[in-house]
Amino acid sequence: MDNRPSRHRLVRIRSSRCEPPGQRRLPIREIGGALVRIGLLTEGGYPYVSGDAKLWCDRLVRGLDQHEFDIYALSRSEAQEDEGWVPLPPQVNRVITAPLWTAEDDGVVHGRRARRRFTECYGELVAALCAGGPVEAPATEADRFANALYGLAELARDEGGLVGALRSEGAVRALERACRAPGAPRAAREARVPDLLAVAAHLEQALRPLSLDWYEDDGLGAVDLCHATSGGPAALPGLLAHHFAGVPLLVTEYGVRLRTHYLNAAESSPAVRALLTAFHGRLAAETYGRATIVTPGNAHARRWQERCGAHRDKLRTVYPGMDATRFAEVGESPECADPETLVWVGRVEPAKDLVSLLHAFADIRKEEPKTRLRIIGAPSGPEGKAYLGHCRALAAQLFPDEADGPHAVGDNPVSFEEIGGPELPTLADAYAAGAVTVLSSVVEGFPLGLVEAMFCGRATVSTDVGAVVEVIGGTGLVVPPRNPRALAEACVVLLRDPERRARLGAAARARALELFTVEQNITAFHGIYLEIVSRTPVRRVLLDDTGEPLPFAAPAEAHVPGRWTGPTARLVARGGPTWAAGPPVRATTPIPATEGA
């Protein structure tokens, strides 16, 4: 362990400490509980107002108030920083932020030796990128990448000036050498000078967490475990904390960052994509390799993680949790539904394939002429608006307006509505409107709409996309995507069989309450935290004044809930004797070690 003090602030870090409001809360005592200090690593997420997955992080932090959280947040843009933070609960000890969108050159110019060290490490790093495929690289290459990465991190910690060095001509030259080396992939060999510059710039950006001063003993070195809330840049500080201070790392990925990178990087030239995907692939493999536990959000993310080198033993699927109370009333009164109405709820966009749903509804109407379809949701973006217009036109074309009798005003059996109106004030009302909920997407991640329908105790018919089969289990009907006839048949079966509808709905609600609640999510993470601290505790060796290791410096009581030694842990009841509120008295006075003792 490196105990050298920090000598430089490499990147401007605005840190602020969130003091708990008023008196410190009393710790919750439970048998077998332990106080875990968690370093929550986020990138463009919590605690920023516009962050990804901030709701999940907020529930996690609020739900585990027996633990302490240090939040290390990388912000994604200036606009995000300006929007500010969400209110933080008192168990958040401190929030340290660093901008990932800009890096100030710290003005450090490397000396000859540091330059050579940089060239060596960077050369190794890019050489490892140019050897073998992105993920299926041999173990030696993965090792080479990791060593080079940690070498650069150590250089940044010892000397600083990594931002300037990563932008320098030396870095570009090293890249060129690696690309022209024999054995480099074809795309990399064809890299031109602008490609090299683009790769160097992107690597500089991706490696910015290396220059942070988070890895000292009073920073990430002091936490019991690092919890990275996504892969990629957020996990990099966790990796370095693991390298420098031996802090165990937990990685949660609700969306696989590597796949996001593949989908986003479509515009760059082949050489840039080849090198950058190699970098992100290696980084993901290293993250999964070093992490103590990796928690994917569903089986789909899990398959990607396994593919990228995560060992099967480390993977624990933790489903996202949703607030079930909103749907409790609807879920417990399934008889209020209109038995002849199908409901589709979601955001209107092309991937939802409403066209297919409308064609299926045409088939359903042939069998069950009284059925109605309510499409509930707002369009997302201009594309969604165009798609919604198209769907309205198609619905008008397929289904003429109908009336009950010759003197009544008719309307279309397909209605397009939005939540928030007088008819459907809440989301739960939307699901309550119909007996059967339909999901017709062609592309889907984790189908939250389906989970909501399950909470409402509705029978569902969904297409077999994304994590649908995994979510629904056996509690709903599943048909292939882009198959309106199969969708129609499944809907007709359910419309004709109210008993089966009720059975399926009850089963779906039971399944959702078991698997997809917030409590389930928080309990799972609580268990994982305790497992990590018990299995792979941080071994901290404290040194005394003479540099000798201090035995029993970090006693087991340090993990007992509440602060036993700190001045804030005065557990005096209100109205207690005033003398009891004095400074805490040490149970044992430290005895100076003498030769005879």
Add this chain to the structure above:
Amino acid sequence: MSDLGELDRPGPPAGAAAWDERSQEWLPETTNTEEQPAPVAPPELHEPSAERAPGHTPPPTTTRRTAADPVKALMHRHRELCERAVDPLEIAAGLEAHGVTDRTAARFRHRDVFSLAEEMYARIPRDGDTPTPLAPPEPPGSRAGWALRALLPGTLCTATLAGLHLTHGRARLAVAAVGILAVALAVRAALARGPLSTRRPATHRPGSSTWTYWLLAYALLGDGLLRAALTGGPDSLPDGTPDSPWPLVTTPALALTWACAPAAWSAHLLAARARRKLTASRGLEDFAASVRPLLLGTFTLFLATLAALLAVSGPTLNEPPPYAQTLTLGALLLLARLLTVHGFTHAPVVILRATAAAQATALATVFAARLPGCDALAAPVRTLTTLWGPTTIQTLTCGTGALILLIHATRTLTRASAHAQPERGC
């Protein structure tokens, strides 16, 4: 928790238009949906086909589109994805974004999407042609803006000099003060935008402007002061006339302020041409070799324009144009600015400071020689001025500085990293 589902969305295909086309295709194709296989579901699922109402024909197991090679058809459908893919995972990600799941992959006799993507990646025909590199986009910002702004200092300087010629006494002093302020602000404005602006404000170091002001002041007053000092003066402050004992030389000021425009244009030329060479060159060495003549060419072009400006402004102001010292000073300032613009801030500050210090030392030695017993101090300056005249000091100092910066620039400005596109927000 409405955002976690979005995180794992594989991402839909973009553009509503394509989807509308597809939905149009549905209309005639609805009768052909039996080409899709029967609803697949895990064993515990309720299978709709099992409870189909009597009278329905079960879907035929043979499919219309299944040719001998289904993967080939799939590759054709996703040919753009296949053509640009750099590894199998990219194809896998793209296929998933189009709704291909493991169940779909099973139809192609693959275990999962990954192995399907691997087969597709392995079967991509690889011919030798590489896509031609695209021309780099022009950096945003209007050219007219900075081109006009670069003319501002020269215009204001001309106006000030005209004012000085027309006024006397107190009014003249006021005109001079206002003119100097206006020209200084105009120069700042000209350097704030356009090709002479620093792209990285964070790396800007203060200090170079102080030394630049000193060098300009020396160009106007220094030679006169030196000449006066060597002859025992100066006895009075400069009064702004060329024939006083401490004369004011205004030609360099006029030429240099007008030279802001050619400086901006040569910086623009260098940046634009270098970007084009960047796209065209294959290696860093190629790029350096092609940029070096470009750099020297633009530099020479600037010097030629400055010389022409001097030749015009000298007779206008009835002064002999001080070619050597103004050209060296102009070269020094241009190179310092070019280096700063491309991110090399250290060398220009050092050289400008050293040049100013040398000039100050030369003046100081002459004055210090008046102290008793210190005659020898002025000997070097006195020798130089008697040999080549009092302008030698400025020419020598600025020339040396410019030469050093030129050598430095041929090494640093030919690097590809100096011409990298300014960083865009991530």
